[in-house]
Amino acid sequence: MNSIITISRQYGSGGREIGEKLAKRLGVPFYDNELITRAAKESGFAEAAFENAEKKATNSLLYSIAMGMNAYGNQDIGFTHLSLDDQIYLAQSNVIRKVAMEGPCVIVGRCADYVLRDMDNVVNIFVWADLDYRRERAINHYHLQENKAEDSILKIDKRRANYYNYHASEKWGRAENYHLSIKSNYVGIDGAVQCIIHFLENGERR
Amino acid sequence: MNSIITISRQYGSGGREIGEKLAKRLGVPFYDNELITRAAKESGFAEAAFENAEKKATNSLLYSIAMGMNAYGNQDIGFTHLSLDDQIYLAQSNVIRKVAMEGPCVIVGRCADYVLRDMDNVVNIFVWADLDYRRERAINHYHLQENKAEDSILKIDKRRANYYNYHASEKWGRAENYHLSIKSNYVGIDGAVQCIIHFLENGERR
Numbered sequence: 001m002n003s004i005i006t007i008s009r010q011y012g013s014g015g016r017e018i019g020e021k022l023a024k025r026l027g028v029p030f031y032d033n034e035l036i037t038r039a040a041k042e043s044g045f046a047e048a049a050f051e052n053a054e055k056k057a058t059n060s061l062l063y064s065i066a067m068g069m070n071a072y073g074n075q076d077i078g079f080t081h082l083s084l085d086d087q088i089y090l091a092q093s094n095v096i097r098k099v100a101m102e103g104p105c106v107i108v109g110r111c112a113d114y115v116l117r118d119m120d121n122v123v124n125i126f127v128w129a130d131l132d133y134r135r136e137r138a139i140n141h142y143h144l145q146e147n148k149a150e151d152s153i154l155k156i157d158k159r160r161a162n163y164y165n166y167h168a169s170e171k172w173g174r175a176e177n178y179h180l181s182i183k184s185n186y187v188g189i190d191g192a193v194q195c196i197i198h199f200l201e202n203g204e205r206r
Numbered sequence: 207m208n209s210i211i212t213i214s215r216q217y218g219s220g221g222r223e224i225g226e227k228l229a230k231r232l233g234v235p236f237y238d239n240e241l242i243t244r245a246a247k248e249s250g251f252a253e254a255a256f257e258n259a260e261k262k263a264t265n266s267l268l269y270s271i272a273m274g275m276n277a278y279g280n281q282d283i284g285f286t287h288l289s290l291d292d293q294i295y296l297a298q299s300n301v302i303r304k305v306a307m308e309g310p311c312v313i314v315g316r317c318a319d320y321v322l323r324d325m326d327n328v329v330n331i332f333v334w335a336d337l338d339y340r341r342e343r344a345i346n347h348y349h350l351q352e353n354k355a356e357d358s359i360l361k362i363d364k365r366r367a368n369y370y371n372y373h374a375s376e377k378w379g380r381a382e383n384y385h386l387s388i389k390s391n392y393v394g395i396d397g398a399v400q401c402i403i404h405f406l407e408n409g410e411r412r
Contacts, residue, residue, distance in 0.1 A: 010382075123392070126381045175332045175379050176216075181387035182405075186329070191408035198404045199388075202397035 001026045001200060003123045004100045006112040008164070008172065011156040012134030012142070014184045014192070015127035016108050021193045023106040031099055032108045035092070089167055109160075113177065114168035123203065125196060126173065126181040133185035179203070207232045209329045209406060210306045212318040214370070214378065217362040218340030218348070220390045220398070221333035222314050227399045229312040237305055238314045241298070295373055315366075319383065320374035329409065331402060332379065332387040339391035385409070 005022065009015020016032060023030035093115045099105055100116050113124040129137075134153050138144040144152050164172035175181050180199050184192050211228065215221020222238060229236035299321045305311055306322050319330040335343075340359050344350040350358050370378035381387050386405050390398050 126387075128382050173381050175381045175384065175387035176334050178381065178387065179389040179392050180401075181332075181381035181384065183385040186385050186412075187405060187408040188412055191412070194408055195386075195401065195405050199393060199401050202393040202400055206392075206394055206397070 001028065001104055002204060003104055003121050003200060004116060004119065005104075005106045005123050005125060005196075005200075006116065007106065007108045007125045007127060008113060008160075008178065009108070009127040010129060010134060010173075011153050011160070012137040013127045013129040014137060014189045017189055018127055018184065018192045018196070019106045019108040021189065022196055025193060025197060026104070026106070028103070029099070029105040030108075031096075031105060035095055035099070035107065035110065111164055111168045114164070114170060123180070123200060124178045126175075126178040127184050127192065128173070128181065129183060129185040207234065207310055207406060208410060209310055209327050210322060210325065211310075211312045211329050211331060211402075211406075212322065213312065213314045213331045213333060214319060214366075214384065215314065215333040216335060216340060216379075217359050217366070218343040219333045219335040220343060220395045223395055224333055224390065224398045224402070225312045225314040227395065228402055231399060231403060232310070232312070234309070235305070235311040236314075237302075237311060241301055241305070241313065241316065317370055317374045320370070320376060329386070329406060330384040332381075332384040333390050333398065334379070334387065335389060335391040 005019075007015050007019040007022075009018075019032070020030050089111075092110055096107060096110060096112050096115045099107070100112075100119060100122070113122070116122045131150065131153065135149045138149045138153055139146055161172040164170065170177055180196065182192050182195060187195055211225075213221050213225040213228075215224075225238070226236050295317075298316055302313060302316060302318050302321045305313070306318075306325060306328070319328070322328045337356065337359065341355045344355045344359055345352055367378040370376065376383055386402065388398050388401060393401055
């Protein structure tokens with residue numbers, strides 16, 4: 001397997017678990033919070049600031065205004081004048097590029113598909129699932145309160161979409177952004193891992 | 207294989223060919239223009255009118271106005287007062303439901319995923335590909351003129367999107383509408399067929 005695999009996922013769809021199992025099956029490194037930690041250390045930013053980056057992008061217009069940019073996210077000021085959030089995004093992007101250069105791996109979230117868009121051997125995966133399935137996972141795996149789970153899922157997904165739409169200037173969840181999009185509750189976590197491996201094998205054989 | 211498989215596809219992505227090969231591999235009927243013919247015969251409409259239905263939906267608002275509906279596509283007039291296009295859509299939908307009730311099959315296009323949304327054993331697939339790949343296929347398989355191919359591809363896709371967005375009130379090409387979305391030029395036509403079968407096997411085993 002020679003590919004860098006990025007995984008974007010709806011909250012509660014099992015995308016992270018799929019990524020982890022996939023990395024294990026392929027024998028390649030897996031990056032998620034680990035990536036954040038590494039980026040934080042290398043750039044000198046506090047880890048907490050990194051963890052908040054996604055949460056702050058409430059919507060791209062408001063976010064742009066807050067960042068002192070125009071509605072299209074353009075800014076022509078120097079790096080030192082970038083907001084903390086944007087500096088974090090740039091630092092994360094550098095780390096993503098660095099680990100991708102080191103060889104095959106699995107990277108979950110953080111717009112990695114967009115960051116690595118100019119590399120040839122990148123395969124982008126999107127994982128989604130029915131809301132009921134995600135609700136159950138959110139309660140059982142992430143211990144969300146039953147009566148608040150649905151609301152939290154929708155809010156977290158909205159944040160992820162806004163973060164992606166703002167930084168990547170693309171629409172999160174559009175089939176066209178990904179080599180493969182999978183409904184995880186149809187095939188299950190292990191089934192999804194299986195399908196991705198099968199897809200990669202078919203793709204790399206060509 | 208117990209599923210009804212619907213395939214939505216970008217023009218030139220090979221989605222139709224994938225559907226046909228898939229049906230052959232699974233030993234189930236394949237519906238595309240055949241479906242149109244059947245619907246035409248049963249409802250008494252001319253085949254030509256059916257073939258034009260997709261082309262006329264230039265955009266949902268204009269289309270609604272032309273149909274005498276409001277911007278949301280609501281209409282509370284009787285069937286006999288429906289536009290020809292809407293009558294055709296309803297007739298097509300009836301045929302899609304009928305063939306789906308007859309057993310496992312592959313249906314390409316015609317909003318079949320939306321028409322069959324209440325059935326349990328439906329698996330929806332989306333096939334897309336890079337523009338260069340589609341351009342080459344359009345020229346070699348559908349004999350489009352080289353200098354006009356790209357323009358035609360984009361126009362046909364816009365029509366398909368409008369047709370879907372209008373009739374299905376959903377966004378065409380959103381990963382969430384499909385169990386599986388595949389980039390055909392990564393795995394190839396036969397690779398895509400292979401992946402879909404693998405996906406179905408994993409899903410039905412659960």
